[in-house]
Amino acid sequence: MNDVPRSLRRSGPSSHLFRLGVLLFLLLTVGGIINSVFTYRRLPRLRVGYAADHQQLLETGTTGDTVSALRTAAAINFEDGFSQLQLVSTAYAAGDTDGIVLGLRGLLNHSPDDAELHGELAIVLLRTGRLEEALIHTRRAIALDPNVAGIYVTQGAIMLSLGRNQEAADSYRKALELNPDSEAARRALNFPLKNY
Amino acid sequence: MANGSTSGPAGLTGRCFVHPVFDYLLIGGGLSLIVIPAVYLFGGPPVMADFAILPWFILLSNSAHFAASTVRLYTKPGSRETLPFLTMAFPIVTLGVLTLCIFEAEVVGRYVQLIYLSWSPYHYAAQAYGLAVMYCVRSGCELSSSQKKFLWWIALLPFLKVLLTGTSKHLASWHLPESLMWGDTDWRAWVNASTQILGVLAMALPLVLFGIIWRKNRGIAPLISLLVILTNGVWFVVFPLIDGFVWTTIFHGIQYLAIVMIFHVRDRMADSDNSHGVVYHVAWFYGMCVILGYALFNCLPFGYQLLGFGVAESVLLVIAAINIHHFIVDGYIWKLGRGDANRRVVDTAVIEPAIVASDA
Numbered sequence: 001m002n003d004v005p006r007s008l009r010r011s012g013p014s015s016h017l018f019r020l021g022v023l024l025f026l027l028l029t030v031g032g033i034i035n036s037v038f039t040y041r042r043l044p045r046l047r048v049g050y051a052a053d054h055q056q057l058l059e060t061g062t063t064g065d066t067v068s069a070l071r072t073a074a075a076i077n078f079e080d081g082f083s084q085l086q087l088v089s090t091a092y093a094a095g096d097t098d099g100i101v102l103g104l105r106g107l108l109n110h111s112p113d114d115a116e117l118h119g120e121l122a123i124v125l126l127r128t129g130r131l132e133e134a135l136i137h138t139r140r141a142i143a144l145d146p147n148v149a150g151i152y153v154t155q156g157a158i159m160l161s162l163g164r165n166q167e168a169a170d171s172y173r174k175a176l177e178l179n180p181d182s183e184a185a186r187r188a189l190n191f192p193l194k195n196y
Numbered sequence: 197m198a199n200g201s202t203s204g205p206a207g208l209t210g211r212c213f214v215h216p217v218f219d220y221l222l223i224g225g226g227l228s229l230i231v232i233p234a235v236y237l238f239g240g241p242p243v244m245a246d247f248a249i250l251p252w253f254i255l256l257s258n259s260a261h262f263a264a265s266t267v268r269l270y271t272k273p274g275s276r277e278t279l280p281f282l283t284m285a286f287p288i289v290t291l292g293v294l295t296l297c298i299f300e301a302e303v304v305g306r307y308v309q310l311i312y313l314s315w316s317p318y319h320y321a322a323q324a325y326g327l328a329v330m331y332c333v334r335s336g337c338e339l340s341s342s343q344k345k346f347l348w349w350i351a352l353l354p355f356l357k358v359l360l361t362g363t364s365k366h367l368a369s370w371h372l373p374e375s376l377m378w379g380d381t382d383w384r385a386w387v388n389a390s391t392q393i394l395g396v397l398a399m400a401l402p403l404v405l406f407g408i409i410w411r412k413n414r415g416i417a418p419l420i421s422l423l424v425i426l427t428n429g430v431w432f433v434v435f436p437l438i439d440g441f442v443w444t445t446i447f448h449g450i451q452y453l454a455i456v457m458i459f460h461v462r463d464r465m466a467d468s469d470n471s472h473g474v475v476y477h478v479a480w481f482y483g484m485c486v487i488l489g490y491a492l493f494n495c496l497p498f499g500y501q502l503l504g505f506g507v508a509e510s511v512l513l514v515i516a517a518i519n520i521h522h523f524i525v526d527g528y529i530w531k532l533g534r535g536d537a538n539r540r541v542v543d544t545a546v547i548e549p550a551i552v553a554s555d556a
Contacts, residue, residue: 014280014281014284014285015284017284017285017288018283018284018285018287018288020288021285021286021287021288021289021290021291022287024288024291025287025291025496027499028291028495028496028499028500029491029495029496029499030495030499031498031499031502031503032494032495032496032497032498032499032500032501032502033495033498034502035498035499035501035502036495036498044490044494044495044498045251045494046251046252046254046255046490046494047251047494047511048250048251048254050507050508050511050512053507053511054507054508057507068506069506069507069508070508071302072301072302072305072506072508072509073508073512075301075302075305075306076301076302076305076306076308076309076508076509076512076513077309077508077512078306078309078310078366079309079313079366105369108369109365109366109369110365112365112384118378132374133374136374136375136378136379137374137378139378139380140378143380
């Protein structure tokens with residue numbers, strides 16, 4: 001055995017590995033062609049990404065399947081803002097909070113200076129009880145655009161949930177200052193925060 | 197042909213492989229400097245006005261270029277002996293790792309995606325550097341080791357810019373605490389300023405280096421070497437990140453296919469058993485690249501879907517795996533070591549026009 005050149009000794013198992021690799025690749029490729037022919041009655045089409053498949057899923061699939069597929073797509077394809085947007089809108093329709101948070105966080109990576117997105121994420125985080133995170137996003141939203149009444153209402157609700165009543169009252173007053181018709185701010189100041 | 201000889205100075209144009217027009221437009225990336233402004237001028241900001249042709253364009257340029265490294269690996273003389281792991285074991289290793297990643301797509305998928313998206317501009321930079329040095333070597337412009345090092349870091353600047361942008365946008369958001377990510381410190385402004393500085397340096401430093409070479413070496417480096425570095429910079433510096441990726445993918449693919457086919461044809465024409473002409477070898481190589489590109493990008497994801505995986509993970513992770521496989525294979529097949537088949541091609545003159553004509 002030692003007389004056999006090293007390159008020849010190595011070539012046995014190496015070529016087996018190579019054949020196995022090629023065989024697996026061929027099985028997957030031919031399987032893919034058969035899958036396409038049976039599913040779509042045609043050879044695999046030239047596709048750019050998976051948008052068309054997801055569109056079909058949105059039209060024909062169940063909500064659970066669709067949100068799950070969109071979540072996977074948004075988790076992997078973080079560079080694609082459209083994936084995140086599609087996930088947010090579908091997850092809202094399905095009431096899937098984790099999906100909404102994932103999509104909004106993905107969108108924020110693309111548009112970190114979008115006050116509206118920060119505000120929206122803060123509301124979702126508030127509803128799920130993630131108060132500290134929600135507060136960070138309301139502060140960011142206010143820093144980016146301090147003239148939106150809605151974000152002060154959200155901040156007031158977070159402060160109220162945290163038991164920081166004086167800060168909650170200040171936030172609601174600021175909301176009323178910007179929007180005197182704000183029912184939520186008026187109600188909060190009239191009842192739980194009457195003495196602040 | 198005036199620039200066909202490998203001896204003597206090659207002048208400003210440099211010693212081209214096929215013809216200065218071909219080399220400057222396709223390999224140097226000059227075509228992108230004509231096409232991209234034209235598209236923006238006449239078609240508006242969308243990258244591809246007519247999306248109906250986009251899949252075909254991607255198959256014939258981009259997918260074919262990814263397949264080209266594998267076709268080259270198995271057709272390059274001596275590669276099976278010198279690269280046993282890459283040629284024999286790497287295909288099954290890649291398939292195995294890809295399958296495992298698809299199983300855990302929601303957990304590892306984004307990291308695989310991040311690796312491939314970050315590696316891409318590095319790969320483009322390395323290719324631009326390699327081509328620039330290769331044209332210098334062919335044109336008789338000897339670069340000192342410090343000049344090569346300087347050129348390498350200049351070529352990497354667009355990659356560093358993309359890496360900084362991607363890391364700050366995504367990797368940071370996955371791992372930094374929310375308070376740091378969205379706190380009062382405006383670190384994004386620093387990142388933006390840094391990327392802009394990197395962009396300016398990527399455009400200016402190549403000119404500085406080529407000035408230094410001209411003064412110190414008492415001979416000018418070929419303009420195509422400067423062009424190839426500058427165009428890679430333009431793709432990533434001038435355009436927004438996503439547009440940059442699309443344009444780079446397209447023109448890098450064309451650049452790659454042109455140079456890899458030159459090497460393949462040269463090897464085949466030098467083979468003593470060869471009985472075909474240039475057109476046959478070009479058609480054979482490109483045909484194989486298109487077929488393999490179609491199988492990899494369009495059939496393989498359907499194979500994983502047949503196994504029950506979702507369309508997103510099947511498509512996205514197959515694309516990422518093909519990219520990473522291409523980058524690794526590329527790191528080996530372009531070595532210019534002494535005795536390597538590539539060295540012979542770089543050192544030899546242009547394809548004889550007579551050979552081309554006889555085949556046409």
